[in-house]
Amino acid sequence: MREALIVWGGWSGHEPEPCANIVRSMLEEDGFKVYVENSTEAFADPSVRDLSLVVPIITMSKIEKEELSNLSEAVRNGVGLAGFHGGMGDSFREAVDYQFMVGGQFVSHPGGVIDYHVDITKPDDPIMEGIERFPFHSEQYYMHVDPSNEVLATTTFTGEHAYWVDGVTMPVAWKRKHGEGRVFYSALGHVASEFEVPQMRTIVQRGMNWAAR
Template identity: 40%
Template sequence: MAQVLMVRGGWEGHQPVAATDRYAAVLTSAGHEVSTSDTLDVYLDAERLAATDLVVQCWSMGSATEEQVTGLAEAVRAGTGLAGWHGGIVDAFRDRPAYHLLTGGQFIHHHKEFVRYPVRVVAEHEVVAGLGTFEVHSEQYYVHADPGNEVLAVTDYVDDPDRPWLGNPTMPVTWVRRHGAGRVFVTTIGHRLADLEVPAVHTMITRGLAWATR
C-alpha cells in the first residue's frame, strides 16, 4: 500500500477538487491510502513528505515560496514520486525556475479556443503501451520542455491565427523523468473533466501515477 498525497488548489477553472477526487478514487480502489492538502505549506513538512510515496499536484498558477519548492524538490530527490496533469503541474509557480527544473516543463501558450488534435505515442514505455494515436478536443499546450525528459507522446501544434509565426512544431504531451531517486510523470492534457474521461487519457494518467509511485 502506497501513501499518496493530493495537493490541490490554485485557479478553480481546472477543477482541482473534482479532478483529484477522480484519481483519489482510482488509487483508493487499488489499495493505496490517499490524503489531501489545500495548502502548499504541506511542502514544508519534511517528515510527512518523507512518508509519502506519491505527490499528485493539481495547483494551477498561483505562487509558491522558495522554501515550499525546495521542500518538494528535496522530497522527490529522496524518492517521493511526483505526478500531475495539465496546468496543475506545468502551469504552476511561473516565477520559480527551480520548480520547472523539477517538472521538466512549463506552459507558455494555448489557442483562444479548444482545438482538435491527435496525440501519438513515440516511445516504448509501460505508461503508453498499446495506446497508439488518439484524439483530444481541448486546450493544446505549447510548452518549453527540458531536453532531458523521456518523451512518451507528442502532438503537432495546430495553426494559431493569433500567433502564425509559431508554425507547427512537434510538442511534447506526456513525459517522464528522474529527479534524484524520485520519478516524475507529466501530461499536458486535462483542462476539464471530459479530457480525463477520454479512455486513452485516463489509462495514461492511471499508469503514470503508478509508475511515479515510490
C-alpha cells in the first residue's frame, strides 16, 4: 500500500486543516494509507524516506534546517512531493532549497480574488486529459518559476490590477523531477471551497497520484 504524509499549518487564511481533511479523503479514495501532522517536525522523521508521497499544506511558515534536509533527501531519493497554492508555493520564504525543489515561489496576486481563466498547455498529459480551458474565481498567482518545469496549464494577466504584467502568461500547474523524486504543483486552491470546482479537484488529485512513487 502506498503511504502519504500530509503536513498542515501556517497562515489560517488558507484553511490548512480543512484542506488537509479534503486531501486526506482524496488520497484514501485512491488507496493510500495517510498520515496527517500539523508540525514541520514531521519532516525530520527518518520514516519520511519510506513514504510514497508528501503533501505540504503550510503557508508563510518556517522550517528548520534538519527538517528541510531530511525532506529534500527523501524527495531526491524518490519520495513524491505534491501540493497546491500557498500551501506548497509559499510555504517557507526563507528556505531557498525548498523553493529549488518545488520549482517556484509565490510573489503576488494582483487584485486579490478575481475572475480569470486557466489554459491547458499539455492536453495530452494524463494529469490534464479531458480538461479544457475553464474560468476560475480565486487569487491569480504571479510566481517566480524554474524554467525546467514541465508546464501543464497557464493563465494570462490582463494588467487590470497591475499594468506592468499586462499580457504575461504565467504557469498555473507544472510537474518536474528533483533527483529521483517527482514533484507536482498547482497554484489553484486558495480556500477549501475551491475543491468543489471539478477541474481544480481533478488536477490536484491526478497530480498527487502522478508524483507518488
